[in-house]
Amino acid sequence: MNKSWLFVILTSLCELLWIFGFNVASTWWHWAIIIPIIAVDFWFLAKACEGLPTGTVYAIFAAAGTVGTALMDVFLFDQTFTTMKVVFIIIIVIGVMMLNIADTLSERKQQKEAA
Numbered sequence: 001m002n003k004s005w006l007f008v009i010l011t012s013l014c015e016l017l018w019i020f021g022f023n024v025a026s027t028w029w030h031w032a033i034i035i036p037i038i039a040v041d042f043w044f045l046a047k048a049c050e051g052l053p054t055g056t057v058y059a060i061f062a063a064a065g066t067v068g069t070a071l072m073d074v075f076l077f078d079q080t081f082t083t084m085k086v087v088f089i090i091i092i093v094i095g096v097m098m099l100n101i102a103d104t105l106s107e108r109k110q111q112k113e114a115a
Contacts, residue, residue, distance in 0.1 A: 002051060002052075003051065004047070004048050004050065004051030004052045004057075005048075005052070007044045007045075007047040007048035007051075008048045008052065008057055008060050008061070010044040011041055011042075011044035011045040011048055011057075011061055012060065012061060012064035012065070012068070014037055014038075014040055014041035014044060015041055015061060015064065015065045015068070016064070016065065016068040016069070016072065017037050017041075018034050018037045018038050018041060019065060019068070019069050019072070020072060020076070021033065021034035021037065022034070023072075023077065045057065045058075045061060048061075053103040053107070055099060055103060056099060056100050056103045059095070059096045059099045059100070060096055060100075063092045063093065063095070063096040066089075066092055067089050067092055067093065070085055070089060
């Protein structure tokens, strides 16, 4: 696995941690934990962008946050899991996959033109 993909995974996990923190933080020391997680998260995001197309990295980052938050709401905060939520989560995942495919095709085209 490319090292940049590891940074994508780490930034996505950190994003879910600080979003969870936003839901449960109630004292100053909770925020003292959350703020460094946000800083580390954006460092991982920047490192991922060094080796992968920024659009792909950000799409995965945003999709992981959106899907993860929706699932967190259902499983940790007792929200309902409706058919509409499933449909829109699937649309987000398909959109991220298509964006990744588009970036890959664009890179291949540029490599062919350069050769």
